[in-house]
Amino acid sequence: xxxxxxxxxxxxxxxxxxxxxxxxxxxxxxxxxxxxxxxxxxxxxxxxxxxxxxxxxxxxxxxxxxxxxxxxxxxxxxxxxxxxxxxxxxxxxxxxxxxxxxxxxxxxxxxxxxxxxxxxxxxxxxxxxxxxxxxxxxxxxxxxxxxxxxxxxxxxxxxxxxxxxxxxxxxxxxxxxxxxxxxxxxxxxxxxxxxxxxxxxxxxxxxxxxxxxxxxxxxxxxxxxxxxxxxxxxxxxxxxxxxxxxxxxxxxxxxxxxxxxxxxxxxxxxxxxxxxxxxxxxxxxxxxxxxxxxxxxxxxxxxxxxxxxxxxxxxxxxxxxxxxxxxxxxxxxxxxxxxxxxxxxxxxxxxxxxxxxxxxxxxxxxxxxxxxxxxxxxxxxxxxxxxxxxxxxxxxxxxxxxxxxxxxxxxxxxxxxxxxxxxxxxxxxxxxxxxxxxxxxxxxxxxxxxxxxxxxxxxxxxxxxxxxxxxxxxxxxxxxxxxxxxxx
Amino acid sequence: xxxxxxxxxxxxxxxxxxxxxxxxxxxxxxxxxxxxxxxxxxxxxxxxxxxxxxxxxxxxxxxxxxxxxxxxxxxxxxxxxxxxxxxxxxxxxxxxxxxxxxxxxxxxxxxxxxxxxxxxxxxxxxxxxxxxxxxxxxxxxxxxxxxxxxxxxxxxxxxxxxxxxxxxxxxxxxxxxxxxxxxxxxxxxxxxxxxxxxxxxxxxxxxxxxxxxxxxxxxxxxxxxxxxxxxxxxxxxxxxxxxxxxxxxxxxxxxxxxxxxxxxxxxxxxxxxxxxxxxxxxxxxxxxxxxxxxxxxxxxxxxxxxxxxxxxxxxxxxxxxxxxxxxxxxxxxxxxxxxxxxxxxxxxxxxxxxxxxxxxxxxxxxxxxxxxxxxxxxxxxxxxxxxxxxxxxxxxxxxxxxxxxxxxxxxxxxxxxxxxxxxxxxxxxxxxxxxxxxxxxxxxxxxxxxxxxxxxxxxxxx
Numbered sequence: 001x002x003x004x005x006x007x008x009x010x011x012x013x014x015x016x017x018x019x020x021x022x023x024x025x026x027x028x029x030x031x032x033x034x035x036x037x038x039x040x041x042x043x044x045x046x047x048x049x050x051x052x053x054x055x056x057x058x059x060x061x062x063x064x065x066x067x068x069x070x071x072x073x074x075x076x077x078x079x080x081x082x083x084x085x086x087x088x089x090x091x092x093x094x095x096x097x098x099x100x101x102x103x104x105x106x107x108x109x110x111x112x113x114x115x116x117x118x119x120x121x122x123x124x125x126x127x128x129x130x131x132x133x134x135x136x137x138x139x140x141x142x143x144x145x146x147x148x149x150x151x152x153x154x155x156x157x158x159x160x161x162x163x164x165x166x167x168x169x170x171x172x173x174x175x176x177x178x179x180x181x182x183x184x185x186x187x188x189x190x191x192x193x194x195x196x197x198x199x200x201x202x203x204x205x206x207x208x209x210x211x212x213x214x215x216x217x218x219x220x221x222x223x224x225x226x227x228x229x230x231x232x233x234x235x236x237x238x239x240x241x242x243x244x245x246x247x248x249x250x251x252x253x254x255x256x257x258x259x260x261x262x263x264x265x266x267x268x269x270x271x272x273x274x275x276x277x278x279x280x281x282x283x284x285x286x287x288x289x290x291x292x293x294x295x296x297x298x299x300x301x302x303x304x305x306x307x308x309x310x311x312x313x314x315x316x317x318x319x320x321x322x323x324x325x326x327x328x329x330x331x332x333x334x335x336x337x338x339x340x341x342x343x344x345x346x347x348x349x350x351x352x353x354x355x356x357x358x359x360x361x362x363x364x365x366x367x368x369x370x371x372x373x374x375x376x377x378x379x380x381x382x383x384x385x386x387x388x389x390x391x392x393x394x395x396x397x398x399x400x401x402x403x404x405x406x407x408x409x410x411x412x413x414x415x416x417x418x419x420x421x422x423x424x425x426x427x428x429x430x431x432x433x434x435x436x437x438x439x440x441x442x443x444x445x446x447x448x449x450x451x452x453x454x455x456x457x458x459x460x461x462x463x464x465x466x467x468x469x470x471x472x473x474x475x476x477x478x479x480x481x482x483x484x485x486x487x488x
Numbered sequence: 489x490x491x492x493x494x495x496x497x498x499x500x501x502x503x504x505x506x507x508x509x510x511x512x513x514x515x516x517x518x519x520x521x522x523x524x525x526x527x528x529x530x531x532x533x534x535x536x537x538x539x540x541x542x543x544x545x546x547x548x549x550x551x552x553x554x555x556x557x558x559x560x561x562x563x564x565x566x567x568x569x570x571x572x573x574x575x576x577x578x579x580x581x582x583x584x585x586x587x588x589x590x591x592x593x594x595x596x597x598x599x600x601x602x603x604x605x606x607x608x609x610x611x612x613x614x615x616x617x618x619x620x621x622x623x624x625x626x627x628x629x630x631x632x633x634x635x636x637x638x639x640x641x642x643x644x645x646x647x648x649x650x651x652x653x654x655x656x657x658x659x660x661x662x663x664x665x666x667x668x669x670x671x672x673x674x675x676x677x678x679x680x681x682x683x684x685x686x687x688x689x690x691x692x693x694x695x696x697x698x699x700x701x702x703x704x705x706x707x708x709x710x711x712x713x714x715x716x717x718x719x720x721x722x723x724x725x726x727x728x729x730x731x732x733x734x735x736x737x738x739x740x741x742x743x744x745x746x747x748x749x750x751x752x753x754x755x756x757x758x759x760x761x762x763x764x765x766x767x768x769x770x771x772x773x774x775x776x777x778x779x780x781x782x783x784x785x786x787x788x789x790x791x792x793x794x795x796x797x798x799x800x801x802x803x804x805x806x807x808x809x810x811x812x813x814x815x816x817x818x819x820x821x822x823x824x825x826x827x828x829x830x831x832x833x834x835x836x837x838x839x840x841x842x843x844x845x846x847x848x849x850x851x852x853x854x855x856x857x858x859x860x861x862x863x864x865x866x867x868x869x870x871x872x873x874x875x876x877x878x879x880x881x882x883x884x885x886x887x888x889x890x891x892x893x894x895x896x897x898x899x900x901x902x903x904x905x906x907x908x909x910x911x912x913x914x915x916x917x918x919x920x921x922x923x924x925x926x927x928x929x930x931x932x933x934x935x936x937x938x939x940x941x942x943x944x945x946x947x948x949x950x
Binding site: 155157158209262268297298336345348360361362366370377378381384388395396399400403406407408424428431441442445449 | 568569653665666
């Protein structure tokens with residue numbers, strides 16, 4: 001395996017852990033925010049460097065130089081490849097911006113030390129391809145939100161039940177897969193627990209209620225950072241897609257598709273902004289899963305693109321909601337609240353990030369959504385129709401929320417509730433990334449296509465006929481073996 | 489410089505000038521450093537004139553050289569194996585007149601706006617929406633690929649909805665804006681599906697290949713049944729955008745926006761975009777007589793409906809909007825019958841006339857008085873109906889006054905049942921979470937904690 005020029009991955013994971021130790025000793029929350037922003041900023045630079053280094057070494061997959069895990073355990077745990085290369089900076093960026101844009105009123109509730117721990121776990125998860133370490137990291141990732149729920153004395157039963165079930169099924173499923181060996185087609189006894197685990201973690205109907213409880217009872221920042229990196233999709237790509245036959249993936253795709261439309265419909269009737277965010281997230285996360293389960297290069301490329309766009313757009317959307325909540329308290333969507341005059345920048349960012357999440361033309365999500373629908377139509381036409389329907393409903397929900405929050409008789413306030421510089425920087429950076437990615441989608445889509453081909457390549461070894469349509473015609477796209485050794 | 493280079497240069501100017509206007513006005517507004525009123529007006533004028541001159545230049549070259557089909561490629565957006573997304577424009581007998589009309593009418597409106605909205609709060613927001621609309625119309629008019637068309641289509645939709653809700657301190661315009669947006673989303677979804685279907689059937693979304701070159705003589709490469717299905721999706725998209733029945737209810741609601749936006753968007757350009765789409769897709773109608781018949785029937789039905797409803801409107805903008813819809817219905821019927829050039833000329837003439845009427849609408853009484861002064865006598869009042877005539881036509885009057893009960897029917901038979909199902913699901917979900925949590929732990933959402941506000945606002949929903 002190729003080696004990077006520097007141990008960027010280990011550095012990106014060790015730095016937040018070290019930072020968490022430092023920040024946990026700080027009593028002053030302003031100082032803690034400053035330190036966290038610096039540490040997550042350096043982590044972001046490090047992940048970008050890792051991405052860049054992957055291209056410099058002209059490889060599709062690379063590991064750290066002076067790999068510690070290799071020296072200690074005898075095998076490389078952390079690797080970067082086409083799939084994870086842009087995901088690592090994206091996740092680091094989300095953590096950096098969320099920490100930096102934490103408003104003053106939220107400082108006491110938001111644990112910066114645990115956020116850095118969560119960042120390290122998320123980055124390690126996305127750098128890991130080995131099944132058992134990945135399963136362990138997915139389990140560890142559950143802990144920071146749980147800890148916050150317990151500390152705040154809020155209900156956590158639904159979250160704990162779902163996550164325990166997820167982790168147990170994941171372990172049972174993978175034990176089954178390993179027991180059956182890697183050369184044969186796995187039985188349902190091994191596959192079903194694994195698939196159920198992914199469905200639970202991805203919050204596919206009817207296992208989605210834990211997201212609502214988490215958002216209702218946790219701080220918005222922690223919820224945002226637990227949900228938007230979509231590590232569940234990563235788990236699906238690494239653990240399920242390579243070993244599952246087509247019909248299993250399509251069955252999962254149908255469940256995800258139903259979730260996408262159902263939750264988009266529910267987003268239309270919400271009277272609470274956080275619940276609206278949750279249902280929008282659930283719908284988008286399900287659409288990403290639809291792409292993951294398509295098992296065709298175009299569809300999978302679309303799914304991977306939507307993954308990136310959803311992560312960025314919904315984080316921006318969430319940050320604007322969080323900034324509004326910090327000023328006006330919990331937001332109800334029952335009447336026109338008239339916040340536009342106070343926060344016009346937030347209003348515009350809310351609209352742009354919301355529309356970017358539904359794949360509005362000119363934003364980063366447009367091409368991804370188009371590819372996903374195109375891939376879906378190639379597999380089964382009604383899937384494409386349902387994705388379009390979900391996208392249309394989400395678009396209506398976003399504009400309805402915009403109009404309820406920002407239109408109406410201007411809200412009267414005796415104090416200034418204008419957006420702070422840090423918040424402005426965070427949301428504007430995301431907005432410019434979303435628009436910039438929309439204007440120049442080519443490089444991003446090509447990178448995702450390479451990743452899709454790589455994923456399907458690993459799948460092709462076990463499923464040589466992967467990508468066959470229902471009518472039996474083989475997908476016209478050349479599969480991975482022919483393309484996996486592309487040039488950058 | 490060769491002719492091809494000149495054509496490409498002009499094509500790029502046509503596409504880039506409105507886009508650069510969006511960037512020059514929109515980005516400073518986004519970072520809270522909005523461009524001043526005078527500078528904004530100047531930028532708008534420069535961009536519009538540049539675009540207009542380039543479009544006229546293109547028209548001149550086409551007339552002098554006899555070219556009928558001038559493709560201009562801006563670039564490959566995305567190229568991966570099995571999928572291409574190009575930003576291509578086509579200048580032909582259909583797109584050039586519409587592009588020229590767009591720049592011309594937008595230029596007139598920008599001159600009008602420079603006085604009408606001078607120093608008005610939100611003028612900058614108006615101009616951002618205006619720039620988005622101009623870019624959207626230009627892209628949609630000159631699109632050579634269905635993705636480019638979709639890009640323009642969506643920009644027109646978003647800017648229109650935002651302008652309907654321009655006076656956002658009042659709830660009426662906001663609700664109407666949301667309604668317009670909802671209808672547009674249905675229309676957008678249909679166009680997106682048409683785009684994907686075209687990609688799937690044909691491998692790419694190039695309209696000039698799928699629908700043939702040299703409008704209106706091109707022939708579609710799709711089969712009859714494929715033409716029918718793709719055409720039905722395009723018809724649905726056109727119905728939403730052009731307010732054809734049963735989606736006609738949004739057009740008078742759109743008049744809540746500022747007068748210039750009503751004039752340019754709903755009287756002149758936006759409302760004709762559906763008809764333009766049908767004109768562009770007219771080879772599909774040739775392939776499928778059933779589709780052509782459907783287009784004709786919908787067009788005639790819309791014209792009849794709007795003509796009846798227009799007669800009983802009590803405010804000038806609503807009356808004009810339904811008068812406009814009558815003509816749009818006729819244009820659509822002409823497209824269905826096969827009179828493509830007639831439909832195009834009808835469209836161009838109607839857009840110009842209606843812009844003039846909408847812009848003069850606020851000064852209607854003044855104009856009437858000027859006319860009477862010039863004539864030296866009072867104008868004859870409208871003929872009054874007798875009691876017997878009123879009794880005979882009361883049901884029709886009621887029907888027309890309620891605008892054919894179209895909105896009420898859509899609300900009752902589509903919106904409320906759908907929202908009712910989702911509200912029921914929402915209630916069940918809350919119960920399920922309570923069950924999982926145990927009653928003692930239930931804290932409830934912010935909305936639940938405020939029982940007064942917990943009633944969902946139906947009027948805020950489509």
